[in-house]
Amino acid sequence: MTTLEERLKMLRDEGIKSIREQNHSKDLNEVRVNLLGKKGPITEALRGMKDLSAEERPKIGTLANAVRDEIQSAIELRSKELNDALIKQKLEKETIDVTLPSQPQKVGTEHILTQTISDIEEFFISLGYKVDSGFEVEEDYYNFERLNIPQDHPARDMQDTFYLSDKLLMRTQTSAQEGRDLENHDFSKGPLKVISPGVVYRRDDDDATHSHQFHQLEGLVVDKNISMADLKGTLEALCQHVFGKEREIRFRPSYFPFTEPSVEVDVSCFNCGGEGCRICKYTGWIEVLGAGLSHPKVLEMSGIDTNIYSGFAFGLGPERFAMLKYGITDIRDFYTNDVRFLEQFKGAIR
Numbered sequence: 001m002t003t004l005e006e007r008l009k010m011l012r013d014e015g016i017k018s019i020r021e022q023n024h025s026k027d028l029n030e031v032r033v034n035l036l037g038k039k040g041p042i043t044e045a046l047r048g049m050k051d052l053s054a055e056e057r058p059k060i061g062t063l064a065n066a067v068r069d070e071i072q073s074a075i076e077l078r079s080k081e082l083n084d085a086l087i088k089q090k091l092e093k094e095t096i097d098v099t100l101p102s103q104p105q106k107v108g109t110e111h112i113l114t115q116t117i118s119d120i121e122e123f124f125i126s127l128g129y130k131v132d133s134g135f136e137v138e139e140d141y142y143n144f145e146r147l148n149i150p151q152d153h154p155a156r157d158m159q160d161t162f163y164l165s166d167k168l169l170m171r172t173q174t175s176a177q178e179g180r181d182l183e184n185h186d187f188s189k190g191p192l193k194v195i196s197p198g199v200v201y202r203r204d205d206d207d208a209t210h211s212h213q214f215h216q217l218e219g220l221v222v223d224k225n226i227s228m229a230d231l232k233g234t235l236e237a238l239c240q241h242v243f244g245k246e247r248e249i250r251f252r253p254s255y256f257p258f259t260e261p262s263v264e265v266d267v268s269c270f271n272c273g274g275e276g277c278r279i280c281k282y283t284g285w286i287e288v289l290g291a292g293l294s295h296p297k298v299l300e301m302s303g304i305d306t307n308i309y310s311g312f313a314f315g316l317g318p319e320r321f322a323m324l325k326y327g328i329t330d331i332r333d334f335y336t337n338d339v340r341f342l343e344q345f346k347g348a349i350r
């Protein structure tokens with residue numbers, strides 16, 4: 001037995017003993033580097049190979065490889081043992097107490113404005129109306145001119161808005177959809193009955209009752225022999241659907257450029273039933289929307305023969321409906337997404 005052979009066997013026995021004694025992966029890695037590295041004792045011992053005889057060299061070479069393999073295997077085994085122990089320790093520490101009460105699952109709700117609009121949509125769909133939301137970016141032509149509001153009309157002052165170019169603007173009213181619906185409708189297939197819900201824009205101060213962006217819902221019906229009686233019946237049914245079966249409505253004369261005659265619509269107070277209270281300002285009536293018979297000019301601009309056809313239109317504010325019905329005092333509450341506000345209306349309508 002040569003000295004080199006003995007040295008290799010000794011290095012192997014001591015190395016494996018040292019590996020078995022390590023209790024941390026980091027220390028084990030240090031032992032590995034020390035034993036098997038380029039400056040380690042095995043590499044060092046093999047420098048003596050050059051002094052060996054030709055018969056001994058392959059024998060020692062084979063032994064050296066075997067020693068490396070054994071040390072490598074011992075390291076792998078110890079590494080696995082240390083890992084397993086670590087996992088076991090973690091599992092013991094992280095025991096889950098299945099008897100703890102669970103975290104409550106938060107379930108969202110439809111926004112009260114969405115509920116209000118969907119409810120009104122469903123009401124009109126049940127009367128055979130179609131829903132056509134139109135475009136938030138609209139042409140000046142449809143937003144104003146087609147509604148009998150020419151360039152120099154004073155009604156434009158109340159609806160100053162955000163212009164994207166001379167001819168394009170953020171629509172100020174969902175009535176802007178009227179012209180498009182009128183020219184696209186084929187009257188040989190029956191009457192036009194449409195509602196247009198959506199967002200509209202005005203250059204306005206933001207306060208408790210005004211916002212530069214809010215919702216409207218426009219309604220338009222055009223057919224033969226449409227009269228104020230049809231308008232009144234429709235709006236009374238709507239108000240009874242939204243504010244309660246006992247509700248009555250009344251018309252007061254008003255002015256809109258695209259309806260003639262025009263009316264403001266009041267509903268009998270749902271809070272006091274007409275006796276007078278804070279909500280109805282002690283009048284027994286609450287103003288809810290504007291309406292009227294379609295102005296002949298508006299129909300004629302779409303090539304409709306006003307000797308045969310007539311129509312009515314109305315426009316309501318979903319925010320106003322919801323504010324009245326639920327006693328909401330600040331319009332900004334709809335848009336600031338305060339969960340404490342929103343969750344009060346869970347399932348309010350739908």
Ligand SMILES: [Zn+2]
Pocket residue numbers: 269270271272273274275276277278279280281282284285
């Ligand atoms: Zn009242």
